[in-house]
Amino acid sequence: MSLLKVMxxxxxxxxxxxxxxxxxxxxxxxxxxxIGANGAGKSTTLRTxxxxxxxxxxxxxxxxxxxxxxxxxxxxxxxxxxxPEGRRVFPNLTVYENLRIxxxxxxxxxxxxxxxxxxxxPRLKERHWQLAGTLSGGEQQMLAVGRALxxxxxxxxxxxxxxxxxxxxxxxxxxxxxxLHEEGxxxxxxxxxxxxxxxxxxxxxxxxTGMLDxxxxxxxxxxxxxxxxAYLGESKK
Amino acid sequence: MxxxxxxxLLSGISVGGQYALIAIxxxxxxxxxxxxxxxxxxxxMVAGIVMVYMAASGLPLWLCxxxxxxxxxxxxxxxxxxxxxxxxxxxxxxxxxxxxGVSYTLQNLVLYITGGLNQIYPKIPWISDSITIGSATTKVxxxxxxxxxxxxxxxxxxxxxxxxxxxxxxAVSKDFETSQLMGININSVISTTFVIGSFLAGVGxxxxxxxxxxxxxTSGAMPGLKAFVAAVFGGIGSVPxxxxxxxxxxxxxxxIKGLDIILFKMGLISKPMGLAIFSDAFTFALLIIxxxxxxxxxxxxxxxxxx
Numbered sequence: 035m036s037l038l039k040v041m042x043x044x045x046x047x048x049x050x051x052x053x054x055x056x057x058x059x060x061x062x063x064x065x066x067x068x069i070g071a072n073g074a075g076k077s078t079t080l081r082t083x084x085x086x087x088x089x090x091x092x093x094x095x096x097x098x099x100x101x102x103x104x105x106x107x108x109x110x111x112x113x114x115x116x117x118p119e120g121r122r123v124f125p126n127l128t129v130y131e132n133l134r135i136x137x138x139x140x141x142x143x144x145x146x147x148x149x150x151x152x153x154x155x156p157r158l159k160e161r162h163w164q165l166a167g168t169l170s171g172g173e174q175q176m177l178a179v180g181r182a183l184x185x186x187x188x189x190x191x192x193x194x195x196x197x198x199x200x201x202x203x204x205x206x207x208x209x210x211x212x213x214l215h216e217e218g219x220x221x222x223x224x225x226x227x228x229x230x231x232x233x234x235x236x237x238x239x240x241x242x243t244g245m246l247d248x249x250x251x252x253x254x255x256x257x258x259x260x261x262x263x264a265y266l267g268e269s270k271k
Numbered sequence: 272m273x274x275x276x277x278x279x280l281l282s283g284i285s286v287g288g289q290y291a292l293i294a295i296x297x298x299x300x301x302x303x304x305x306x307x308x309x310x311x312x313x314x315x316m317v318a319g320i321v322m323v324y325m326a327a328s329g330l331p332l333w334l335c336x337x338x339x340x341x342x343x344x345x346x347x348x349x350x351x352x353x354x355x356x357x358x359x360x361x362x363x364x365x366x367x368x369x370x371x372g373v374s375y376t377l378q379n380l381v382l383y384i385t386g387g388l389n390q391i392y393p394k395i396p397w398i399s400d401s402i403t404i405g406s407a408t409t410k411v412x413x414x415x416x417x418x419x420x421x422x423x424x425x426x427x428x429x430x431x432x433x434x435x436x437x438x439x440x441x442a443v444s445k446d447f448e449t450s451q452l453m454g455i456n457i458n459s460v461i462s463t464t465f466v467i468g469s470f471l472a473g474v475g476x477x478x479x480x481x482x483x484x485x486x487x488x489t490s491g492a493m494p495g496l497k498a499f500v501a502a503v504f505g506g507i508g509s510v511p512x513x514x515x516x517x518x519x520x521x522x523x524x525x526x527i528k529g530l531d532i533i534l535f536k537m538g539l540i541s542k543p544m545g546l547a548i549f550s551d552a553f554t555f556a557l558l559i560i561x562x563x564x565x566x567x568x569x570x571x572x573x574x575x576x577x578x
Binding site (some may be wrong): 107122127146 | 307317438439441442444445446448449451452453455456
């Protein structure tokens with residue numbers, strides 16, 4: 035059974051239709067990626083699933099429940115977490131507080147989860163008491179991921195995690211995504227860095243101006259000449 | 272010399288404490304909504320009026336104080352829900368205009384109820400009693416105010432820095448959307464902020480009106496404005512800043528009130544010059560200077576955002 039199912043989803047911002055009826059599914063245990071150009075509706079898709087943007091029509095089903103129309107806090111409570119675009123760590127909170135606030139809805143002991151995040155990202159442990167605003171971009175991205183892990187997500191959505199980071203940092207971010215995947219977390223990844231995303235993805239969807247265009251396994255799309263031309267920066271020959 | 276200055280200093284500290292309790296409401300609401308809540312001074316005034324009517328009903332005075340504080344907190348909560356929450360996504364100017372509307376609504380409501388007559392604030396035993404400290408004869412409230420203010424501010428700072436709801440407040444003040452993604456209900460965090468701010472204004476009103484003894488529909492305007500200047504002076508958004516600013520303004524204002532006598536005793540002037548009249552002007556001159564020289568105030572938010 036699919037963990038997440040989006041059916042004919044339409045979203046509009048003040049009269050402009052950002053999503054024109056897209057349908058896709060994310061199977062449990064997979065890494066699924068949404069790729070596409072700027073303004074294609076990738077971020078809108080994630081923001082709508084997480085409840086930040088209202089649905090115009092269509093349904094979103096997560097783990098057997100319809101979640102479209104629910105408040106963000108209800109959706110997060112079910113283990114559907116998002117790492118927002120641009121990291122968005124709380125700059126005025128310490129690293130540790132950022133992790134604690136990630137577990138805001140949990141009432142149980144979070145020590146083990148904090149340790150888990152610090153194991154994944156030893157750099158964060160060193161900066162435990164530092165204000166998150168003073169971290170480097172890469173460290174903030176680690177913190178944003180760690181913060182999302184604090185809710186023990188079943189499905190983790192990541193919006194452009196590689197944006198604005200140095201190539202070496204990007205590499206380690208993608209390694210982390212794979213590590214999380216091996217831990218059993220299903221991942222829905224939005225990326226402009228199509229090359230790297232397709233390499234680790236089990237399945238991929240290509241969004242173009244609010245509609246789903248092509249879909250297939252990561253491997254297939256990597257070798258699709260049309261995709262290569264449009265998104266991977268290689269010319270058709 | 273000291274004996275001349277001391278009474279003014281003492282009442283300055285006391286008035287400063289009262290301003291501080293109001294200023295916290297301005298600064299907290301600004302911190303979270305980036306809104307200057309123009310109705311806050313009127314909430315302070317309404318707290319005084321509610322107390323007058325409650326005491327007139329014959330309830331025991333201690334119960335009146337408790338109920339007054341609860342009522343003030345509820346009024347703050349209701350104002351946010353009715354006048355600000357529906358405008359959450361509107362431009363900031365709209366919500367500010369709504370705040371001005373609330374301010375006049377409260378004043379006119381009180382004008383209607385009281386007929387525009389001065390209401391005598393009930394005499395609260397003990398804190399209304401006279402007390403002599405050194406060269407100053409004053410009410411007990413003068414001494415109680417700064418102590419109570421500092422205790423409340425300490426409790427508030429602990430709440431903001433060391434509790435879960437305080438952490439949520441700090442998070443929401445930076446980023447509504449991401450806070451929602453953490454599962455924070457931003458509406459309840461914003462309501463909490465208004466409840467705390469109004470509650471403290473209620474405490475401030477009990478102390479202030481015990482000192483000044485009458486309440487009228489415009490009673491909130493001047494202390495509200497002064498507290499607002501204090502919040503800007505201290506760095507709007509910062510709780511400790513608002514408190515420090517309020518004490519400085521309260522003390523400076525009262526020293527100016529006594530400036531004639533102080534200068535006369537020092538032998539610097541030979542006849543009164545009516546300098547006391549500048550005590551209000553000083554506060555607003557300070558506002559102009561601070562906005563021109565250091566708009567972020569004494570403890571203004573440090574910008575540590577890294578893009």
